[in-house]
Amino acid sequence: MSSVNSPDSGASLRSSTGPDTGAVLVAGSEWWRSAVIYQIYPRSFADSNGDGMGDLAGISDRLPALRDLGVDAIWLSPFYTSPQNDAGYDVADYCDVDPRFGTLADFDRLQREAHDLGMRVIVDIVPNHSSNEHAWFQAALASPVGSVERSRYIFRDGSGENGELPPNNWQSIFGGNAWTRITEADGTPGQWYLHLFDRSQPDLDWENPWVHDRFRDVLRFWLDRGVDGFRVDVAHGMVKAAGLPDYTPPADAGSMGGGLGDELEAGEAQIPPYFGQEGVHEIFRDWRRVLDQYEGDRALVAEAWVEPLSRLAEWVRPDEMHQAFNFTYLETDWEASALRRTIDTSISAFGEVGAPSTWVLSNHDVVRHASRLGLDDSGPQGAGIGPLTPGKPDAVLGLRRARAASALMLSLPGSAYVYQGEELGLPEVIDLPDAFREDPTFFRTAGERYGRDGCRVPIPWEPGVPAYGFSPSGESWLPQPGDWDDYARSAQAGRPGSTLELYRTALRLRRERELGLGAVEWLPGFRDEVVAFRNSGVTVISNLGEVPVELPSGRVLLSSEDLREGVLPTDTTVWLVED
Numbered sequence: 001m002s003s004v005n006s007p008d009s010g011a012s013l014r015s016s017t018g019p020d021t022g023a024v025l026v027a028g029s030e031w032w033r034s035a036v037i038y039q040i041y042p043r044s045f046a047d048s049n050g051d052g053m054g055d056l057a058g059i060s061d062r063l064p065a066l067r068d069l070g071v072d073a074i075w076l077s078p079f080y081t082s083p084q085n086d087a088g089y090d091v092a093d094y095c096d097v098d099p100r101f102g103t104l105a106d107f108d109r110l111q112r113e114a115h116d117l118g119m120r121v122i123v124d125i126v127p128n129h130s131s132n133e134h135a136w137f138q139a140a141l142a143s144p145v146g147s148v149e150r151s152r153y154i155f156r157d158g159s160g161e162n163g164e165l166p167p168n169n170w171q172s173i174f175g176g177n178a179w180t181r182i183t184e185a186d187g188t189p190g191q192w193y194l195h196l197f198d199r200s201q202p203d204l205d206w207e208n209p210w211v212h213d214r215f216r217d218v219l220r221f222w223l224d225r226g227v228d229g230f231r232v233d234v235a236h237g238m239v240k241a242a243g244l245p246d247y248t249p250p251a252d253a254g255s256m257g258g259g260l261g262d263e264l265e266a267g268e269a270q271i272p273p274y275f276g277q278e279g280v281h282e283i284f285r286d287w288r289r290v291l292d293q294y295e296g297d298r299a300l301v302a303e304a305w306v307e308p309l310s311r312l313a314e315w316v317r318p319d320e321m322h323q324a325f326n327f328t329y330l331e332t333d334w335e336a337s338a339l340r341r342t343i344d345t346s347i348s349a350f351g352e353v354g355a356p357s358t359w360v361l362s363n364h365d366v367v368r369h370a371s372r373l374g375l376d377d378s379g380p381q382g383a384g385i386g387p388l389t390p391g392k393p394d395a396v397l398g399l400r401r402a403r404a405a406s407a408l409m410l411s412l413p414g415s416a417y418v419y420q421g422e423e424l425g426l427p428e429v430i431d432l433p434d435a436f437r438e439d440p441t442f443f444r445t446a447g448e449r450y451g452r453d454g455c456r457v458p459i460p461w462e463p464g465v466p467a468y469g470f471s472p473s474g475e476s477w478l479p480q481p482g483d484w485d486d487y488a489r490s491a492q493a494g495r496p497g498s499t500l501e502l503y504r505t506a507l508r509l510r511r512e513r514e515l516g517l518g519a520v521e522w523l524p525g526f527r528d529e530v531v532a533f534r535n536s537g538v539t540v541i542s543n544l545g546e547v548p549v550e551l552p553s554g555r556v557l558l559s560s561e562d563l564r565e566g567v568l569p570t571d572t573t574v575w576l577v578e579d
C-alpha cells in the first residue's frame with residue numbers, strides 16, 4: 001500500500017533556508033501545501049496590558065518564540081469587534097479590532113513583524129453568522145417584516161396557531177433551540193430568527209446577494225492589509241436547504257459537526273439541511289476568484305466538519321479553497337490500523353483533487369490531545385470534560401501518546417496545524433470553577449456539556465511568576481492550574497527531552513528534509529500495532545502496541561521518548577535515517 005501526495009501538483013518552489021528556522025517568504029511558492037501553521041487563540045496567548053485577556057500587542061511581543069519554534073505561518077482566531085458571547089466568533093464589525101485586543105494599528109504591527117520573521121498570517125472569517133450586536137442585525141430588528149434589512153438574516157414566521165412555535169425543529173449546535181423569537185417594534189411577539197449556534201449569533205442569509213457583496217468587501221479589506229489567507233468558520237453551514245425542512249441529527253453527532261457523520265459512508269444518513277449543501281461551493285469559487293486577484297499566494301482554509309474525506313475534498317477542488325482541516329485525522333483513535341487507514345484515505349482523497357492533505361490533533365474546540373489520548377472515551381467534539389466526567393484522563397499516558405502522535409503527525413506530507421500550548425504538552429484543564437466558564441455550550445446545556453473552556457486556558461511562558469508570564473499583572477481570564485511551572489516555555493527551552501524541544505527538532509527536520517512535500521511509502525514487515533513508513537528518506541515508526549519493536553538499522557534523528565537497547569517501546573515514535 002503506498003500513497004503519493006501528487007509531487008507535481010504545484011509544490012515547485014519552496015521557501016529557501018535562512019538562519020535559525022530558515023523561514024523566508026517566497027511569492028508564488030504555494031507555501032500552504034507543506035506549511036506548519038500555528039493557531040493563536042488571542043485571548044489566551046499573551047496579555048500585554050495586564051487585563052487578563054490576551055491581545056495583539058502581546059502576540060507581537062512573543063512572535064520570536066514562534067519563529068524559534070519553527071512554524072511557517074500563524075492563524076489568528078477572531079480578534080474583531082465582538083461582545084464575546086462565543087469568544088469572538090460572534091462578530092459585530094468584521095473590519096475592526098475589538099478594543100480588548102487592541103487596534104488596527106496593532107494588527108498591522110503584528111502582521112509586519114510576523115512577515116519580517118518569515119511567518120505568514122492567516123485570519124479567521126466568520127461568514128455563517130454575525131453577532132446580534134452587528135449593525136446589520138440591529139437594523140433588521142428595527143425594520144418591519146419583509147423589509148430589505150430582515151432579508152439579510154433568516155427570519156421566519158413561527159408555526160402554531162399564533163406563530164408561538166419555532167418554524168422547524170432544528171437544534172443549536174451548542175444545545176437548545178436554534179430559533180429565537182423577537183419582539184416587533186410595536187411590542188407584539190414577532191418573527192423568529194435562526195441561529196445554528198448561540199442566540200447571539202444570528203445566521204446570515206446567503207441566498208441574498210447583498211450578503212455576498214459585503215463579504216467580498218470583508219475579504220478585500222483584509223487582503224488589502226496584506227493577510228496571507230483566511231480560515232473560514234463553519235464553511236459547511238452557510239447555505240441551508242430550501243424550505244428549511246425538519247431534521248433530527250443522530251444521537252452521537254459531534255457538537256461541531258452536528259451530524260454529518262460516518263453513516264454517510266454507507267450512503268444511509270440524511271445530510272443535515274443546514275450542513276454540506278451544494279450551494280456553499282459556489283460561494284467559495286467566488287471567493288477564490290477574489291483571492292486570485294491578489295499577488296502572493298493567499299490561501300483559503302475550510303473549517304468544515306464533513307465526512308467522509310472524499311466529500312470533504314469537494315471543498316478543496318482546484319477552483320475552491322486551498323486546504324480543509326482534516327478532522328477525521330483528529331478523531332481517529334490511537335490505534336495503528338485506524339491511523340494507517342486515515343492517513344491513506346486522506347492523502348488519496350485530497351490528492352484526487354490536487355490538494356495537499358492537512359493534519360491536526362488539537363484546536364480551541366476539542367479536548368487537548370495530551371488529555372484526549374489518555375481517556376477511554378473522549379465523547380463528541382466540543383462537549384469537553386470536567387470535574388464530574390466519568391473516567392479522568394491518565395495524564396502520563398496521555399502526554400506520552402500525545403508526543404508520539406505529534407511526532408507522527410509532523411512527519412507526514414502536507415500541511416500540519418499546531419494549536420498553541422500543544423508544543424508544551426499542555427493538558428486540558430478539567431477542574432475550572434463553573435463561575436469562570438464562558439463557553440455558551442455550558443450554559444445552553446445547563447452544564448450537561450462542559451464545553452471548550454478547558455482547552456482555552458491562557459498558556460504558561462515562565463515558571464514561578466504570576467500567571468506564568470501570560471500577563472504582567474498576574475490576571476488571567478480563566479484560572480491557570482497551580483502546577484504548570486514545568487510546562488512553561490522557558491522551563492522547557494533547552495531541556496533535553498522536553499515536549500517543546502521535541503516539537504522544535506521535529507519542525508527543523510521537517511523543513512530540512514522537506515517532509516511536507518514528500519510522500520508516504522508504507523513499510524512491510526511490522527506488527528499490526530505499528531505504523532511504519534518512509535517519507536523523503538526518513539523512516540518513521542510509531543509503536544502503538546505493548547510489545548517493544550526492534551529498530552531497523554539507522555541513525556535516530558528524533559524520538560518521542562528515550563530509546564534503550566535498540567528497541568522502540570510502546571507509545572513512541574522514532575524518525576531514522578540510513579547513513
Ligand code: NOJ
Pocket residue numbers: 086089090126197233234303364365
Ligand atoms: C467553529 C469555531 O471554531 C467555534 O469556536 C465556534 O464556536 C463556531 N464555529 C461558531 O462560530
